[in-house]
Amino acid sequence: xxxxxxxxxxxxxxxxxxxxxxxxxxxxxxKPFAKYLDEExxxxxxxxxxxxxxxxxxxxxxxxxxxxxxxxEIDYQKALEKMKTQVxxxxxxxxxxxxxxxxxxxxxxxxxxxxxxxxxEKETVRRAVELAxxxxxxxxxxxxxxxxxxxxxxxxxxxxxxxx
Amino acid sequence: xxxxxxxxxxxxxxxxxxxTAPIIKDYGQVLEVKDGVxxxxxxxxxxxxEVVEFQNQVKGYVIDIDEERNGTIILGDxxxxxxxDLVFRLGYTLSVPVSKExxxxxxxxxxxxxxxxxxxxxxxxxxxxxxxxxxIKRKSVxxxxxxxxKVIDALVPIGRGQRELIIGDRGIGKTTLAVxxxxxxxxQNVICIYCAIGQRNSKIASVIETIRxxxxxxxxxxxxxxxxxxxxxxxxxxxxxxxxxxxxMDQGKDVLIVYDDLTKHAWAYRQxxxxxxxPAGREAYPGDVFYLHSRLLERACRLDEKYGGGSITAxxxxxxxxxxxxxxxxxxxISITDGQIFLETDLFNSGIRPAVNIGLSVSxxxxxxxxxxxxxxxxxxxxxLAQYREMAAFSQFESELDEQTRQFLNRGARLTQILVQDKNxxxxxxxxxxxxxxxxxxxxxxxxxxxxxxxEERILSYLNQKGRRWLERVNKKNVIExxxxxxxxxxxxEAL
Amino acid sequence: xxxxxxxxxxxxSHQEIDKLVEKIPSLKNYQIVNQVxxxxxxxxxxxxxxxxxxxxxxxxxxxxxxxxxxxT
Numbered sequence: 001x002x003x004x005x006x007x008x009x010x011x012x013x014x015x016x017x018x019x020x021x022x023x024x025x026x027x028x029x030x031k032p033f034a035k036y037l038d039e040e041x042x043x044x045x046x047x048x049x050x051x052x053x054x055x056x057x058x059x060x061x062x063x064x065x066x067x068x069x070x071x072x073e074i075d076y077q078k079a080l081e082k083m084k085t086q087v088x089x090x091x092x093x094x095x096x097x098x099x100x101x102x103x104x105x106x107x108x109x110x111x112x113x114x115x116x117x118x119x120x121e122k123e124t125v126r127r128a129v130e131l132a133x134x135x136x137x138x139x140x141x142x143x144x145x146x147x148x149x150x151x152x153x154x155x156x157x158x159x160x161x162x163x164x
Numbered sequence: 165x166x167x168x169x170x171x172x173x174x175x176x177x178x179x180x181x182x183x184t185a186p187i188i189k190d191y192g193q194v195l196e197v198k199d200g201v202x203x204x205x206x207x208x209x210x211x212x213x214e215v216v217e218f219q220n221q222v223k224g225y226v227i228d229i230d231e232e233r234n235g236t237i238i239l240g241d242x243x244x245x246x247x248x249d250l251v252f253r254l255g256y257t258l259s260v261p262v263s264k265e266x267x268x269x270x271x272x273x274x275x276x277x278x279x280x281x282x283x284x285x286x287x288x289x290x291x292x293x294x295x296x297x298x299x300i301k302r303k304s305v306x307x308x309x310x311x312x313x314k315v316i317d318a319l320v321p322i323g324r325g326q327r328e329l330i331i332g333d334r335g336i337g338k339t340t341l342a343v344x345x346x347x348x349x350x351x352q353n354v355i356c357i358y359c360a361i362g363q364r365n366s367k368i369a370s371v372i373e374t375i376r377x378x379x380x381x382x383x384x385x386x387x388x389x390x391x392x393x394x395x396x397x398x399x400x401x402x403x404x405x406x407x408x409x410x411x412x413m414d415q416g417k418d419v420l421i422v423y424d425d426l427t428k429h430a431w432a433y434r435q436x437x438x439x440x441x442x443p444a445g446r447e448a449y450p451g452d453v454f455y456l457h458s459r460l461l462e463r464a465c466r467l468d469e470k471y472g473g474g475s476i477t478a479x480x481x482x483x484x485x486x487x488x489x490x491x492x493x494x495x496x497x498i499s500i501t502d503g504q505i506f507l508e509t510d511l512f513n514s515g516i517r518p519a520v521n522i523g524l525s526v527s528x529x530x531x532x533x534x535x536x537x538x539x540x541x542x543x544x545x546x547x548x549l550a551q552y553r554e555m556a557a558f559s560q561f562e563s564e565l566d567e568q569t570r571q572f573l574n575r576g577a578r579l580t581q582i583l584v585q586d587k588n589x590x591x592x593x594x595x596x597x598x599x600x601x602x603x604x605x606x607x608x609x610x611x612x613x614x615x616x617x618x619x620e621e622r623i624l625s626y627l628n629q630k631g632r633r634w635l636e637r638v639n640k641k642n643v644i645e646x647x648x649x650x651x652x653x654x655x656x657x658e659a660l
Numbered sequence: 661x662x663x664x665x666x667x668x669x670x671x672x673s674h675q676e677i678d679k680l681v682e683k684i685p686s687l688k689n690y691q692i693v694n695q696v697x698x699x700x701x702x703x704x705x706x707x708x709x710x711x712x713x714x715x716x717x718x719x720x721x722x723x724x725x726x727x728x729x730x731x732t
Contacts, residue, residue: 115281115282117167118167118282121167121168121171122171124168125168125171125172125175125728126728126729129175129725129728129729130725132725133721133722133724133725136721137701137718137721140701140702140717141698141701144701144702146670148702149669149670149702150670152702152703152717153668153672153676153702153703153704154676154679156703156704156715157676157679157680157683158679160186160680160683160684160715161683175728178724178727178728179724179728182720182723182724182727186713186714186715187713187714187715187719187720187723188711188712188713188714189711189712189714190710190711190712191710191711191712192710206709206710207710208710209710
């Protein structure tokens with residue numbers, strides 16, 4: 001054995017060294033390392049789980065948004081309808097107001113027309129009187145000769161009631 | 165066509181009715197024509213105040229009768245009258261056609277419409293000159309005429325049947341005061357007549373516009389004789405307005421007549437008198453310028469129930485120069501009327517509008533023409549203001565005065581502020597009573613003088629919202645009873 | 661003596677004037693002047709210093725037209 005160079009003490013020391021190292025390794029490196037691997041696995045699991053939750057949330061939110069969109073759509077349609085009817089009412093009101101004003105204008109115009117017509121009729125009668133008197137004057141002046149005039153004077157004087 | 169037929173029928177019947185009697189007409193000949201006055205010879209049978217007609221259909225009014233000649237004022241355009249023209253006597257004294265249809269219209273001194281609308285159909289004739297009702301026919305004034313202006317209704321109250329002069333310099337708010345009174349007669353069953361004598365056409369137009377905008381035209385008649393009209397029409401305008409007023413008074417109604425203004429009326433009369441060569445007196449006015457206005461204003465009165473119970477309230481306006489109320493026309497009219505409202509330039513310029521000088525303004529009817537509600541609050545107001553005026557001279561020494569004097573000055577300044585009122589904003593009786601009550605009983609004493617107007621508006625708008633029933637009650641009953649006072653205090657406190 | 665002018669459409673004879681004075685006695689106090697005015701158509705107009713008595717057709721026509729004018 002001694003020819004081989006194998007030292008029993010050395011080997012034993014080496015073996016003890018190895019065991020000590022093994023123990024130390026096991027205690028201070030392997031365990032934490034295993035713990036670390038466990039941690040990693042756990043983290044992986046957590047990650048998977050949270051991803052799953054996130055996805056669920058996402059789906060839920062998507063559903064919610066869809067619902068909202070639909071509601072908005074409905075509201076918008078309703079508002080549109082209301083506005084349409086309001087515009088219609090407004091228009092009708094304006095139209096009836098315009099009609100009323102038009103009626104008033106017509107009444108006023110009729111009033112003015114009536115007044116002008118009265119005026120015109122009065123003027124007509126007056127002109128007629130003027131014309132009549134002119135005709136009479138001309139006719140009598142041409143028609144009455146001296147004898148007629150003497151007769152007229154005689155009659156006037158005799159019909160005259162005494163004046164002072 | 166129906167109208168035409170009707171006219172023709174009327175013409176035919178008129179022709180039938182004309183008899184065969186000889187036509188006898190008294191006539192005269194124009195000797196001189198001077199600026200609205202014609203001197204006529206002949207017409208020896210004409211009476212004073214009769215109407216004559218010139219050859220060009222213009223009418224004249226005889227106001228001067230002499231042995232050989234007569235003086236007539238030409239009621240129209242005198243430019244077409246020539247010397248030697250014949251003038252015929254019409255046989256009746258000057259009268260104007262009056263009618264209920266005149267309400268809401270503008271007429272001239274002869275009663276003819278000048279607003280471009282139709283003529284009046286049912287008219288009666290009322291004489292322009294008339295002797296005022298005698299003592300027996302009258303009743304004393306005891307019904308208030310609400311002007312809607314706080315200063316007047318509280319301190320210088322006007323009653324129906326009273327004559328109250330509005331006197332002041334130009335541009336101070338005399339016409340505004342009168343127009344506000346007219347506007348406030350809405351719903352008061354008073355017919356208003358605004359008589360414009362010698363005013364600018366633009367001013368008359370704007371007054372009519374103001375009255376119309378405020379919805380007061382449906383109880384108002386405007387008699388217009390502007391400065392561009394013949395002087396004879398300016399002379400007649402107030403008498404025409406009074407004749408129209410008498411028509412309504414005889415029906416038992418209450419009438420308000422505003423004469424704007426009598427100074428220009430006196431000028432018109434002076435012009436006519438000088439042309440007629442009547443002797444000129446003080447300030448070149450003729451000797452009967454007092455009678456000119458006294459016979460006009462005496463026709464404003466209140467009639468006894470037996471004669472209808474109607475009344476005419478007259479608000480003549482006189483313009484002074486430099487605040488001098490001791491000249492001829494102002495002193496005349498002051499002695500004729502039952503009180504005056506004196507407007508001062510200084511007050512106007514310092515922002516107190518209406519610029520009523522409370523010390524010099526007086527109403528000789530006074531408390532008899534106030535509602536009980538107003539009398540209650542106005543008494544204290546008057547006292548406080550009188551004390552304020554006495555102490556006003558000391559207001560500069562504020563720091564050296566004793567507490568009581570300072571109190572008076574304090575109160576007085578705020579009272580003066582609440583009496584300020586915007587134009588064309590008349591207030592009802594209840595509103596006025598509420599504000600004056602608030603101010604006179606110290607509710608505004610703690611408010612800064614410049615903010616008093618704001619507080620007043622706040623109180624008024626609060627009353628309009630929450631105190632409507634109170635307002636209606638007081639406006640109807642015209643008295644403030646215990647419970648009303650308590651409620652008012654509460655409302656004022658809430659408003660402030 | 662004051663004058664009175666009688667307008668007529670032709671010159672009046674003395675008898676006619678006398679007949680007139682019969683009916684209107686106050687004419688005696690005046691000096692009567694007769695003037696021809698064809699525009700009267702027929703009849704007379706007696707003009708004193710301050711009064712006119714119109715007995716002519718022209719006057720009657722004017723009167724009627726004026727009355728009718730005022731009626732409308």
